[in-house]
Amino acid sequence: MTAEPILALERVGKSFGSVRALDDVSIELHPGRALALVGESGSGKTTCARILMLQHKPSEGRVLFKGEDVAKLHGTAETLAYRRAVQMVFQDPFGSLNPTHTIFHHIARPLALHAGLADRRALRGRVMELLAAVELDPESTAPKYPHQLSGGQRQRVNIARTLAVGAEVVLADEPTSMLDVSIRLGVLNLLERMKRERGMAFLYITHDIATARYVAEEIAVMYAGRIVEWGDTGAVVDAPQHPYTQLLLSAVPDPERPFHGAASQLDTGLVGRARDAARLTGGIRQVAGNHFVRAA
Numbered sequence: 001m002t003a004e005p006i007l008a009l010e011r012v013g014k015s016f017g018s019v020r021a022l023d024d025v026s027i028e029l030h031p032g033r034a035l036a037l038v039g040e041s042g043s044g045k046t047t048c049a050r051i052l053m054l055q056h057k058p059s060e061g062r063v064l065f066k067g068e069d070v071a072k073l074h075g076t077a078e079t080l081a082y083r084r085a086v087q088m089v090f091q092d093p094f095g096s097l098n099p100t101h102t103i104f105h106h107i108a109r110p111l112a113l114h115a116g117l118a119d120r121r122a123l124r125g126r127v128m129e130l131l132a133a134v135e136l137d138p139e140s141t142a143p144k145y146p147h148q149l150s151g152g153q154r155q156r157v158n159i160a161r162t163l164a165v166g167a168e169v170v171l172a173d174e175p176t177s178m179l180d181v182s183i184r185l186g187v188l189n190l191l192e193r194m195k196r197e198r199g200m201a202f203l204y205i206t207h208d209i210a211t212a213r214y215v216a217e218e219i220a221v222m223y224a225g226r227i228v229e230w231g232d233t234g235a236v237v238d239a240p241q242h243p244y245t246q247l248l249l250s251a252v253p254d255p256e257r258p259f260h261g262a263a264s265q266l267d268t269g270l271v272g273r274a275r276d277a278a279r280l281t282g283g284i285r286q287v288a289g290n291h292f293v294r295a296a
């Protein structure tokens, strides 16, 4: 991509004591596009999100928002503007909702705080609009409490809150992994629609390369704190170069073989070789236009 990214990590490293969580990680998020950050548990995906949420400071490298280094944000107003623009949707749709408040309150509060909507009628109208935008029935949903909604509905409320504050970037950390399979697609479709219609930029964090393919224009594959392969989704999925990407793709269940679990299809030799290859720091090779691999 040549246009300026709205948010980027530039050669970011992060150490927690002796644990090297991230090493030389660069990613770019663009309006109206989604980047999937894919990798197994412990590969560093959440640490990337925490750095973007300003919860951790990078040990090396920079976070750039609209081209500006966020370490240089001046004063509370600039920091608040960043916190408004960059929002997170978590894995657990219940954890981020307060059980003692109605859904109305959850949406109205950010509107009053961030958008400065004080007029009661205007506030109510906007809450109803946002509930409708996330495909929830406004009249019946607004007076309910979080426990009265399904997991999928709660995740929609969380998404409506990102709209309420006027988010430009959404960091979604496994947003559907705690939902029933049958309702995951609806939530993914909603994220896709927000990206398309509102031009929001998405970082979609997942261990599941199959859903990454469904939602994201670009994929970055992480292993042990490093991005080992990245590029346009089609290119990475159709012609994976790095042994670790090949391993992730081989673990996607094959619909032609419904009675074989993904694990039973894995060649254990390949698993060992893929992990070894991912540990090595090689140079970066360009496979095609926007498709790169860290050579082992």
Ligand SMILES: Nc1ncnc2c1ncn2[C@@H]1O[C@H](COP(=O)(O)OP(=O)(O)OP(=O)(O)O)[C@@H](O)[C@H]1O
Binding pocket: 016, 019, 020, 021, 039, 040, 041, 042, 043, 044, 045, 046, 047, 048, 207
């Ligand atoms: N606050 C912390 N203190 C110490 N080590 C940490 C901290 N946060 C993360 N780590 C370590 O950094 C590495 C990357 O963790 P991270 O949570 O980013 O991985 P992940 O890919 O998001 O995994 P998961 O999918 O399980 O959330 C791991 O080795 C983890 O133990």
